[in-house]
Amino acid sequence: MFKKILIANRGEIACRVIKTARRMGIRTVAVYSEADADALHVDMADEAVFIGAPAAAESYLVIDKIVAACKETGAEAVHPGYGFLSEKAEFVERLSKEGVAFIGPPAKAIEAMGDKITSKKIAADAGVSTVPGHMGIIADAEEAAKIAESIGFPVMLKASAGGGGKGMRIAYTVQEAKEGFVSAQNEARSSFADDRVFVEKFVEEPRHIEIQVLADAHGTALYLGERECSIQRRHQKVVEEAPSPFLDEATRKAMGEQAVALSKAVGYTSAGTVEFIVDKHKNFYFLEMNTRLQVEHPVTEQVTGIDLVEQMLRIAAGEKLELAQKDVRLNGWSIETRVYAEDPFRGFLPSIGRLTRYRPPQENAHVRVDTGVYEGAEISMFYDPMIAKLVTTGATRDEAIAAQRQVLDEYFIRGIAHNIPFLSALMAHPRFQSGDMTTAFIAEEYPDGFNGGPVSDEVRTAMLASAVFVNAVHVSRATQIEGKISDRSGPQARIWCVSLDGEEATRSEVFPYEDHAVVMLNDVRHILKTDWRPGEPILRAEIDGISHAIEVERETLGFTLSTDGVTRCVRVLSERAAELNAMMPEKAAIDTSRYLLCPMPGLVVSVSVKAGDEVKAGQALAVIEAMKMENILKAEKDAVVKEVRAAPGDSLAVDAVILEFESEAA
Structure with a gap:
């Protein structure tokens, strides 16, 4: 076995590989760019080598720099993670010339499967169904x-x-x-x-289902069941699970055998994934083979008990697989959600900045958090916006979903926008819970974008009761006698008017007891049990026998609460304050209709109009690149361009003006 390996990657996948290597007694070397000097993977590794500027093309993608880092540190092998150089055959060939092992498949397999045109021809020749x-x-x-x-x-x-x-x-x-x-x-x-x-x-009503394969250099190739990855946005997977709620055993076996046949046809070794598109009749077609570790590999590990990184290391070291196909068993259910630095309320635009607060859920036998960040870390515009992968496992799919809902609500992030509210809403969605999904799920269920999850009666009651209780604790603390700041039994016998985002106010009172509180909402009695204290960002409470995890952020007139994909401002006012507040005029929104604003921090790739041009609704105006993705900005209505204020190559902040339109066209 190797004594020292280099990880040619960054972020959560680098941290993930380090964990297994450490468990196996293998020393690790991290590489990092200027933007990653303080990154978690650098801190976790035994050694770290600086490789250049923030742009991946000047650091993580430069083969010479990775090879030089291997020579400098004496690393015997390289694990590429995913992305970057993980599927570059020339990288594997270069490492081989330098006497460094590649923890992945042979160059020929990467070359054959990495080209999607070639791979489909090979798949067809191997008897694999193709689109x-x-x-x-x-x-x-x-x-x-x-x-x-x-x-x-x-x-x-x-x-x-x-x-x-x-x-x-x-x-x-x-x-x-x-x-x-x-x-x-x-x-x-x-x-x-x-x-x-x-x-x-493009196959309509498709489901995206992939088969995990594992093959050694001694003739053994296995499939480790499937993962369903149908919940996608812009072809980027958002939720993955193992097994699929759609497949039957016969289809699983047929897909697995075809995946193995393809692996053998290209002389594949290491862990890999064969992706299929499956229609509503369970007909399946080959999409591509990913010749690397997949982002979603944890769900397979959770249901099979097989550490894929460990197997990759052993195979690269020349060992034989100790498993046979009959040994592979799927136990329980596992679901992974991808936590991204993006704003779901603004069209999922990327978000960058510092994580001023970062508290992931506690890991245990049923909860796994693969992350590459920490509180105080910076989310850079140069790389993928993933913050973490949150994985929950249960005996059944319902248990895994319930666990996801709980831990998503316990995940606390501040400083940047993130997609946790969207993920929570997905987990609570009846259609997802039923397993009735296709790759068009998000487009069909959120055609106008995401504006938060639905406010059910259960969520409304939980938010109102929680806001009233938290307010009572704060009032009690502020009116303490004898300095007992932890005591909740101070004067609280007041009537409060509590309202959810401007809805009609609810009359409320709180009565504290030794192990619970009674919250009255319009004379309806609710029992709330919690050990929450002021300053804690998450209120974990049992309300009327139902467990809730609710983010609490104090505001001037109440609290902003978040749970189950719902974020609402809850006002808690005295009766007189409520009367006066009702007389306050509404603040008018600023009119920005005359401008095309940059929706995210990014780089201007192109501007396709000039001053004086007449544009039509839907016409492309500019292209902005952020976090390696191009975003086309289009006209919302017919207009005349008055002034162009940005040029290709400009780096823009959120809401920076790109174009101004004539006022009469606004």
């Missing part, structure tokens, strides 16, 4: 549109060397095919240095 499409190289947008028409809309335009949702676009019209081709090509060029794009039929 209809045009696998040839496409010269330009016009040709892409013609091919799309010949295949029949909708189609998927996909970067040949792509992955992670980048370089992918769905087109339903000729115009969308042209625009999608250009964007997919641009993203592919910047992310993979390979701008080839192909077109294939």
